[in-house]
Amino acid sequence: xxxxxxxxxxxxxxxxxxxxxxxxxxxxxxxxxxxxxxxxxxxxxxxxxxxxxxxxxxxxxxxxxxxxxxxxxxxxxxxxxxxxxxxxxxxxxxxxxxxxxxxxxxxxxxxxxxxxxxxxxxxxxxxxxxxxxxxxxxxxxxxxxxxxxxxxxxxxxxxxxxxxxxxxxxxxxxxxxxxxxxxxxxxxxxxxxxxxxxxxxxxxxxxxxxxxxxxxxxxxxxxxxxxxxxxxxxxxxxxxxxxxxxxxxxxxxxxxxxxxxxxxxxxxxxx
Amino acid sequence: xxxxxxxxxxxxxxxxxxxxxxxxxxxxxxxxxxxxxxxxxxxxxxxxxxxxxxxxxxxxxxxxxxxxxxxxxxxxxxxxxxxxxxxxxxxxxxxxxxxxxxxxxxxxxxxxxxxxxxxxxxxxxxxxxxxxxxxxxxxxxxxxxxxxxxxxxxxxxxxxxxxxxxxxxxxxxxxxxxxxxxxxxxxxxxxxxxxxxxxxxxxxxxxxxxxxxxxxxxxxxxxxxxxxxxxxxxxxxxxxxxxxxxxxxxxxxxxxxxxxxxxxxxxxxxxxxxxxxxxxxxxxxxxxxxxxx
Numbered sequence: 366x367x368x369x370x371x372x373x374x375x376x377x378x379x380x381x382x383x384x385x386x387x388x389x390x391x392x393x394x395x396x397x398x399x400x401x402x403x404x405x406x407x408x409x410x411x412x413x414x415x416x417x418x419x420x421x422x423x424x425x426x427x428x429x430x431x432x433x434x435x436x437x438x439x440x441x442x443x444x445x446x447x448x449x450x451x452x453x454x455x456x457x458x459x460x461x462x463x464x465x466x467x468x469x470x471x472x473x474x475x476x477x478x479x480x481x482x483x484x485x486x487x488x489x490x491x492x493x494x495x496x497x498x499x500x501x502x503x504x505x506x507x508x509x510x511x512x513x514x515x516x517x518x519x520x521x522x523x524x525x526x527x528x529x530x531x532x533x534x535x536x537x538x539x540x541x542x543x544x545x546x547x548x549x550x551x552x553x554x555x556x557x558x559x560x561x562x563x564x565x566x567x568x569x570x571x572x573x574x575x576x577x578x579x580x581x582x583x584x585x586x587x588x589x590x591x592x593x594x595x596x597x598x599x600x601x602x603x604x605x606x607x608x609x610x611x612x613x614x615x616x617x618x619x620x621x622x623x624x625x626x627x628x629x630x631x632x633x634x635x636x
Numbered sequence: 637x638x639x640x641x642x643x644x645x646x647x648x649x650x651x652x653x654x655x656x657x658x659x660x661x662x663x664x665x666x667x668x669x670x671x672x673x674x675x676x677x678x679x680x681x682x683x684x685x686x687x688x689x690x691x692x693x694x695x696x697x698x699x700x701x702x703x704x705x706x707x708x709x710x711x712x713x714x715x716x717x718x719x720x721x722x723x724x725x726x727x728x729x730x731x732x733x734x735x736x737x738x739x740x741x742x743x744x745x746x747x748x749x750x751x752x753x754x755x756x757x758x759x760x761x762x763x764x765x766x767x768x769x770x771x772x773x774x775x776x777x778x779x780x781x782x783x784x785x786x787x788x789x790x791x792x793x794x795x796x797x798x799x800x801x802x803x804x805x806x807x808x809x810x811x812x813x814x815x816x817x818x819x820x821x822x823x824x825x826x827x828x829x830x831x832x833x834x835x836x837x838x839x840x841x842x843x844x845x846x847x848x849x850x851x852x853x854x855x856x857x858x859x860x861x862x863x864x865x866x867x868x869x870x871x872x873x874x875x876x877x878x879x880x881x882x883x884x885x886x887x888x889x890x891x892x893x894x895x896x897x898x899x900x901x902x903x904x905x906x907x908x909x910x911x912x913x914x915x916x917x918x919x920x921x922x923x924x925x926x927x928x929x
Contacts (some may be wrong), residue, residue, distance in 0.1 A: 379768070383892075419818060421814075421817070441817050441818050441820065442820045442822065445819070445820045446820075450818075451818045453814060453815055453818065457812050457814070457815035458812075458815075459807065459808050459811040459812055459815070459816075460811065461807075461811055462804070462808070462811070463808060466804060469804070470804055470805070470808055470816075470821075471819055473801070473804075473805065473819045473820050473821055474819075474820035518819070523819075566889055
């Protein structure tokens with residue numbers, strides 16, 4: 366049965382090995398056709414949320430629901446079949462393979478050749494650089510181009526939700542803008558996006574819904590434009606000043622003061 | 637003198653081809669799993685013994701033993717990866733794999749001695765002593781057959797890696813395991829098959845070796861040093877690097893046998909190893925190039 370939320374992470378507790386919990390009762394919902402961004406200081410557990418959602422890390426408790434179907438405990442292969450696609454932090458193209466091979470591997474689980482060809486045309490239209498550099502070695506592309514190849518690869522399985530982990534990491538401001546434009550194009554193509562980003566201001570400018578994480582919990586969630594205008598949030602996470610000034614990716618968006626006493630302890634969710 | 641050099645060049649190329657196949661398997665283990673497979677040459681000798689035993693029991697050409705040994709070694713490789721090597725902790729995998737595969741090599745050597753004794757064995761075929769003239773040099777037919785077997789196997793390996801879905805998955809797993817897993821590739825299974833593929837090359841190489849060599853249980857120690865040197869010179873994990881280094885070093889060894897004799901010519905592998913470690917420690921096709929097929 367179709368659900369309004371394509372992805373729901375409910376009351377998730379998760380951690381690595383025997384170490385302490387990273388996520389402590391986290392709940393995040395991604396509605397259809399929306400971009401939801403997770404922002405917060407280093408160590409808040411943002412990337413761990415994506416690893417749990419894509420099946421790379423099994424939660425210790427809580428539930429994961431994709432399009433109305435509970436899939437808690439499924440591995441990455443199963444999550445792909447359920448419509449989740451995960452683009453890793455940093456560069457994860459197969460550098461010594463061509464763009465064509467990289468994109469084709471995105472459809473590794475798709476057996477129907479006609480469907481694969483259809484998806485190839487779709488991603489070539491969505492990301493012109495993929496079509497332009499089709500026969501080039503992926504490792505020879507610029508950082509921004511590699512990121513677009515990763516996006517294209519992730520869309521080869523016709524995902525319902527794409528999980529993007531810090532897509533602007535290591536990119537210059539101009540390339541960052543291109544990457545965020547592609548995130549908007551994914552939404553326009555009807556694909557929901559769960560975005561983790563250190564460049565909090567830029568992420569909130571792109572997203573429909575923002576979630577502020579700290580110490581493994583969502584502390585504040587609400588419409589992204591409202592969070593952008595929130596003076597307290599601006600002070601803590603967006604480098605101060607409020608408003609919507611242009612983002613500077615070279616600036617550390619999470620100063621040490623970000624881990625404030627107010628946000629270090631559980632706070633009521635504001636929606 | 638010219639005829640002697642021509643003969644040495646041709647024999648060097650033929651020997652280099654066999655080295656290339658054997659080193660390709662060895663470097664594949666490292667590329668897939670960061671495993672240093674000391675037992676590779678022991679499996680090589682095991683395959684040679686199986687070819688010899690098959691010929692002795694049936695009288696049929698030992699090349700036909702490949703029908704059984706290639707799949708058998710592939711399965712052995714998958715089992716070894718799944719039940720032994722994948723159990724090693726990732727942090728110490730490379731070092732511990734040396735110890736583990738050293739033990740496996742000793743077990744194979746002991747088993748060969750137990751079953752077939754330490755007596756030297758040699759296959760005698762109708763074409764064992766036949767030779768043909770190539771550019772004025774006499775070349776043994778068995779050496780040509782061994783080279784042909786190696787060349788066909790390397791070509792098949794190349795096509796498998798380059799043109800099949802499994803090959804793409806294996807290359808993706810070698811280059812970025814986490815990203816490969818997120819595309820739905822069962823990276824553990826693919827790594828197991830990659831390991832099996834490496835061991836299957838030992839089955840082919842061992843059979844090729846048995847056509848032209850006297851074999852005995854401890855012969856693998858004679859082979860592992862040169863093979864290790866080849867994959868370091870070529871760049872650990874690089875199949876093309878291993879193939880090129882194998883041809884160059886095989887040719888060098890063959891040419892050096894003229895002035896230095898067989899024993900001293902063997903040192904070319906170790907000299908090349910030392911020089912590589914001094915000049916280019918990652919090997920001549922190492923680093924990112926190692927992932928290019």
